[in-house]
Amino acid sequence: MDISSFLGILLAVAGILLGLLIEGGHIGQVLQPTAAMIVLGGTAGAVMLQFPLTTVASSFTRVARIFLVPRSNGEAVLKQLVGFAHKARRNGIVSLDNELGSIQDPFLKQALMLAVDGTEPSELRAIMELRIHMQLERDDKIPALYEAAGGFSPTIGIIGAVLGLIQVMQHLDHIEEVGKGIAVAFVATIYGVGLANILLLPAAGKLRQRIKEEQSAMEMTLEGVISILEGMNPNMMEIKLSAFLGGTHAAPGKPTKVTRGAA
Template sequence: MDKSSFGGVALAFAGIIAGLLIEGGRVGQILQPTAAMIVLGGTLGAVMLQFPLTTIGAAFKRLASVFFTRKVDNDATVKLLLSFANKARRSGIVSLDQDLPTISDTFLKQALTLAVDGTEPAELRKIMELQIDNHAAREEAIPSVFESAGGFAPTIGIIGAVMGLIQVMQHLDHIDEVGRGIAVAFVATIYGVGSANILFLPSAGKLRLRLHEDQRIKEMTLEGVISIIEGMNPRMIEVKLQSFLAQNKKTTEGQQP
């Protein structure tokens, strides 16, 4: 469970509701199903026009990772790479061939397979960096979906407010209800701005952070495999790999279950 995500959403809503109540308002005043329908429906429609359905579906599936993150033991990956380095130094890089079936990380398995097959370090780096870049390009579309939603939602909220005002202006003969009608009309603007700044844009930022963390670990894995091919001392490899983990440990503090 990502405590930062849950705590942030809870604090945002608590602050807004508390401010409303302090000013003498009521929660019921901002609970307008029609306004929510206009904002969410309009935003989803605009996003569907911009992105293919497969990308949108993947984005909504990935939304859960904003609040729940899979625990990955990166230190175990470093230890595994160091064990491979020690074995390769004793028995040669070809001796790692028997360990390939036991590797669950597909990226590490592919890089190590190329290494065992005798691929030169420069060529291996080129191949695997291309894979990292292609993976990052595909994954980059996921946070972009929520960034676009965060851009559309406030504008759709204004449309909803204007629609509400149009309805109010058509009933000016009931002047006692004009004020209430105007207040209701502006609820759509609240939904648009609120959803953009409390949900869509922060979710995009967190997903992009997850993407960068995953990319950094792949880069660490690649450096480890290349260092093994080059015959670097395992202690030097450990120092190199630990430098990749330093930033990850800082960004993941507070996300422990």
């Protein structure tokens, strides 16, 4: 679970409600089902007009990625690639054909299969980079959808507020109810702005981070397979690929030496 996402939403909502209570208000003042229906329905309709239905449906399935940390482990992938490199150096690249059935990552499996089949490194890179590019094109539509929704919802909230004011102005004969009616009308604006800035736009940013992490993992995998195909020394390959993990991974048996300056 991504604790940061849960705590972020909880802190934002708690801060707003606590501020309302401190100012002497109560939660019932901002609980308006009609305003919520206007904002949610209007925002959903605008998003469906801009994006295909398949993208809208995919956006619901990707919500879990906001609250769950990806299972992919860069260290484990690096260790697996180094193991493949040692085996290929001892027995040849064709010996990795026996490993294809046990590989769970479809990207690694396809890249390694092309390498075993004798694909030239330049051709393998071109094929897999095209796959990375096309996957990024598809994945980028999801955060774009949330960003668009975050742009629509405040405006829909204003529409809801104006609709509420229209109803208030039609009952000016009950002047004591006008102030209360205006307050209720502006709840739609709160819903629109709050939905955009507490949920939709931050969700888009978190999804873009997830996409970048997946892209980095695929790039590391591709560089590893090409290095194996080119016959690079496994230890050198491990050092090379550790850059994708922030350069914090040290080759086993080769600790970093610290040189002390002369006193």
